[in-house]
Amino acid sequence: MKLASQAEDFPRWYQDVIAKAELAENGPVRGTMVIRPYGYSLWEAMQSEVDARIKAAGAENAYFPLFIPQSYLEKEAEHVEGFSPELAVVTHGGGKQLEEPVIVRPTSETVINASFAKWVQGHRDLPLLVNQWANVVRWEMRPRIFLRTSEFLWQEGHTAHATQQQARDYAVKILYEVYQDFMEQVLAIPVYVGLKSKFEAFPGAIGSLCCEAMMLDGKALQMATSHELGQNFSRMFNITFLDQNSQEQHVWQTSWGCSTRMVGGLIMVHGDSNGLRVPPVLAPIQVVILIVREGEGVAACAEKLRQELAELLGGNRVRIDDNTDASFGRRSTDWELKGVPLRLELGPRDVAEGVGVLVRRDLAGDKAAAKVAVPLAELPTQIVSTLAQQQQDMLSQATSWRDSRTQEAATPSEAVEIAQTGFARIPWDVIAEQGEESIAAHAVTVRCLQREDGSLPESSDEPNLVALVARSY
Amino acid sequence: MKLASQAEDFPRWYQDVIAKAELAENGPVRGTMVIRPYGYSLWEAMQSEVDARIKAAGAENAYFPLFIPQSYLEKEAEHVEGFSPELAVVTHGGGKQLEEPVIVRPTSETVINASFAKWVQGHRDLPLLVNQWANVVRWEMRPRIFLRTSEFLWQEGHTAHATQQQARDYAVKILYEVYQDFMEQVLAIPVYVGLKSKFEAFPGAIGSLCCEAMMLDGKALQMATSHELGQNFSRMFNITFLDQNSQEQHVWQTSWGCSTRMVGGLIMVHGDSNGLRVPPVLAPIQVVILIVREGEGVAACAEKLRQELAELLGGNRVRIDDNTDASFGRRSTDWELKGVPLRLELGPRDVAEGVGVLVRRDLAGDKAAAKVAVPLAELPTQIVSTLAQQQQDMLSQATSWRDSRTQEAATPSEAVEIAQTGFARIPWDVIAEQGEESIAAHAVTVRCLQREDGSLPESSDEPNLVALVARSY
Structure with missing residues (x-):
């Protein structure tokens, strides 16, 4: 019942983690x-x-229909x-x-913009900032869980603004303040933010911004996107407002989203040979108190710790595992598979000695550093500080990995070579737009364009841009 | 732009509230x-x-596919x-x-039970308690928003248990601890809980429990249901476990749900001639600080109050309306339409005099009692206690209404008569099962069956049951 080797068969390892950590399974309808x-x-x-x-960025949640008339979708050609x-x-x-x-x-631009056309009348109705949490359907020929x-x-945000600059600024704000901040501070996944090439942009957008992360197998994963839609949809759905000079204007729009694919990214960035590792800020269960064996005072001690921790950590993110009918080894393995950040082992001898054994999941590769006996009285504060340390360490580790898998290339063929194991950075004018098809033949694509300092370009026509190319999911 | 009269044209009033309070609108695909x-x-x-x-009742959230193979649905005949x-x-x-x-x-029993069949092996896997928040589709010929x-x-809970008694107990627990408690303590809507007649039960259930509320137009609304499914689905999907004697057994199941129709119930129980009234415990915005006119110290005073209240009330449920470009009357009317429980009017003269004028939305029918000037220093605590009082008063008011619209009937024709304006309570054996069609001809149905003391019967065959009959949505 071991996981497939991450190094030898990454796709199989990925499926194994999903199955054994009980994350998901295939539904009856294909895909x-x-x-x-x-x-x-x-x-x-x-x-x-x-x-x-998203709420801090000023958008409000709403809900739009699952079903869209065929004629709506046909309004925007691309x-x-x-x-x-x-x-x-x-x-x-x-x-x-x-x-x-x-x-x-498959996405809600059309049905949402039909409502926006009714809701937007004057400049006071702008900006209109709406988000939706929903299911969407895109028939997949080669599904992967x-x-x-x-x-x-996913969530899909849709906004309308009075000017192109305001729309652009909002798309950028979402990219940095919602997505990049969430990826790095919560998921502990560093991302390159950049602009998609025209070839890779969202159908109907005038510019697509994105966050790209590096998986442990050297492939990139797009973690979120934020699009400038220009006036493409507002012209088709006739979303107009009277500006301050009483002139009728079409609004400028954005849309942006992130999805359950982030769960896949989490697995492929933080997983190891023992299963998933979940960063503490995200973890639904941050600490599991694993009762090694029943005995005098053990249950009471565990419950006391659970309550103290619930208070310190907020919410109910501490779990007691007292299922001593199952073997200690089996239970340890299961919690490691699920990636719970901290395991506290507690048995009768520990309680008698006044200690608990704290095991860091993120250091599983290093058994000695991972395990430490801590006096019971110090456990709550020690756990809080260890969780904070783990969050930091996981981001550092993922960042080192990503950086070690990013190399400079001077020619498209060099870029294709480097992309076998990670990101290649190559001057955009070397690839040029006609060149994207040549690297695509090797299953390598332009993931995003950045300025040399890593900042966002205004457009893909800016001089001196760098393309990050990679194989990708 | 006034609302239609609630007394004269209730359906039109309902549509008006939904439109003018900006709650919802029709989508492009019918229904x-x-x-x-x-x-x-x-x-x-x-x-x-x-x-x-739901989480306090031990169930965990999960997500199952939108699409179900046609063959799955056909497995359970009813x-x-x-x-x-x-x-x-x-x-x-x-x-x-x-x-x-x-x-x-249209509901997920079939696709969820296909998973349950894989997940349940031994008695240790039971009870299996799962909930899903999702969209569902049932093509409606006569849609009403x-x-x-x-x-x-909606949410749909699905559970599997080792014995019939455990399943039944869980269905009852959900009915009381999740639904009735939520309806009464949060929505301030009193409900009759009872058992559906066989004629009205969920297709595939062996028993359907429900919560029924009385709307202001004298019609009943089913607010939530909790079903005992027996072994109907576990036999079709072969969900079995080895019991403690190593005998293979089929599990016993429940399913239960409540939906966006509760928003309709909220409007029809608490709405009045000025629009919606939202009970404070539910209200996303509990207090609006309405700046009457700008002036010295007004903005600062409002912001100070907002911060104090945010701390006392928890979360961000206080809104400042400083849009003084719009008329005071227009803004008051809009917040009344939306049913925000408390409005605090604040202008330069108020600030100079050290008071704010507090207006209770729930007492809108009684202008004198609704409005009171409160010294600024006392406002935060006064607001907290007023909100608590409002919650209690709204439940009392709705309970009085419901009770006044519940009358005893001795014959089916008397019951049909009483049902024109509310609930009729009639001995179940007078209606008997064959009689349900006769009252149905008058658009009157058995909403639920109770024992004489209001408690839940074990089955509709128990002697001395009371039927609550009404017209309904």
Whole structure:
């Protein structure tokens, strides 16, 4: 029942972690997934942190219909062309064939903008900042659980602004203050932020910004995107307002999203040969108190610690495992698979000696450093500081990895070579737009464009840009 | 721009409140709805309170696919018969006709039980307690916003137990500890809890429990249900476990749900001629500080109060309205429409005199009692105690209404008469099961069965039961 080797068969290791940590499984309809309770608790924790950042950025949640009239999707030419191959179509409802088939939303630009056209009248109605948590459907030919599924869960933000600059600024704000901050501070996953090339941009956008992370197998994963839509949708749906000079203007828009694919990223950045490792800030269970053997005072001691910790850590993120019918080894392995950051081992001898044995999940590769006996009275404060240290260490470790897997390339063929194991940084004008197809033949793509200092370019036409290219999910 | 009269045209008044309080609007596909940000904030508040109670009852959240193979639904005869007229069917995916059409879930018993069959092996895996927050689709011929929509949001709990008694006990626990407690303590809506007649039970259940509330137009609304499924689904999906004697047994199951229709119930129980009234415990915005006119010290005083209140009330449920470009009257009316429990009016003269004028939304019908000038220093504590009082008063008021609209009937025709304005209580053996069709001809149905003391019967065959009958949504 061991996991496949991460080094030898990464895809198989990934599937094994998902199965054995009870994160998810395939649904009965091809490409769909069942997110099991522990996997879903990770998603709920992500939702809660992302949602707080979205609200801090001023957007409000709302809900728009799952079903979109086919005619809506056809209004924006690039948009429909981009999504057509992936659509699920409802042709029958209530026992009858429908007059007009309806599409199951692959994204909600069209149906949301139909509402925006009603809601926006004057400049006082702007900016209009709306977010939706929802399921979307994109029929997948080569599904991979969490990474590419026919149905996935996500948030999609949609905004309307009075000027192009305001729309652009908001897309950038979301990229940095919601996504990058969340990825780095909560998921402990460092990301490159940049601009997509036109070839890779969202269908219907005039500019797509993104966060790209490096997985442990050397492939990149797009963790979130934030698009400038210009006036493409506002012209099609006639979203206009009277400006301060009483002139009718079309609004400028953005859309932005992140999805359950982040759970896949979490596994592929932080997983190891023992399973998942969850960073403490995200972890639904931060500490498991593992009762080694029942005995005098053990249960009471565990419960006292649980209460003290619940108070210090906030919420209910401490779990007692007193299922001593199962072997200690089996239970340790299970909690390691699930990636709970700290395990506190407590048995009758420990309680008698007044200590507990604290085991750091993130250091599992180093058994000596991972395990330390701590006096019971010091445990609560020690646990709080250890969790903070672990969060920092996991981000440092992932950043070192990402940096070690980023190398300079001078030619497209060098970039393709480097991309076999990570990111290649190459001058954008060396690739140029016509060159993207040549590297694509090697399954290597431009993940994003940055200025030399790592900042965001205004457009892909700026001089002296750097392209980050990689293989990707 | 006034609301239609609640007394003269209740359905129109209901639609007006939804439109003018900016709660929701129709979506482009018939029967679907767009839930606008303020309406969605009410749903988020409901979700948060219901979710906490579900977790306290031991269930964990998970997510199951939107799409269900047609063959799954057909496994349980009553279930497929009950839902067939309402199904939406996907026949094309990814540009091709599907080999087997897939159903958009109308409820998830079938797809969830396919997973349960894998997850349940031994008695240690039981009880298995799972909940899902999701959208479901039931094609509606006569849609009504929030009450009957082709797509709606809900939670559906699904559980598996070792014995029939344990399943039954859990269905009852959910009914009382999650639903009734939430309805009464948060929504301030009193409910009758009871057992559905066989005629009204969920397709596939062996017993359906429910919460029924009385709307201001004298119609009943089913607010939540909790079903005992017996072994109907476990036999079809072969969900078995080895009991302590190593005998293979089928599990006993429950399912239970509440939905966005509760938003409709909130409007129809607490709305008045000025719009919605939201009970304070639920209210996303509990207090609006309405700046009457700008002037010395007003903004600073408002901000100081907001901060003090945010601390006392927890969270960010206090809003400052300083949009003095709009008229005071217009803004007051808008906040009344939205039903914010307390409005604090603050202008330069108030600040100079050291008072704020506190206006209770729930007493809008009684202008004198509703308005009181309070010294600034006393405002924070006064606001906290007033909110608590309002919550209590709203529940009392709704309970008095419900009780005044509940009358005893001795014959079916008397019951039909009483049901024109509320609930009729009638001995169940007078209606008997064959009689349900006769009252149904008058659009009157058995909402639930209770014992004479209001407690839950074991089955509809118990002697001396009372039927609550009414017209309903």
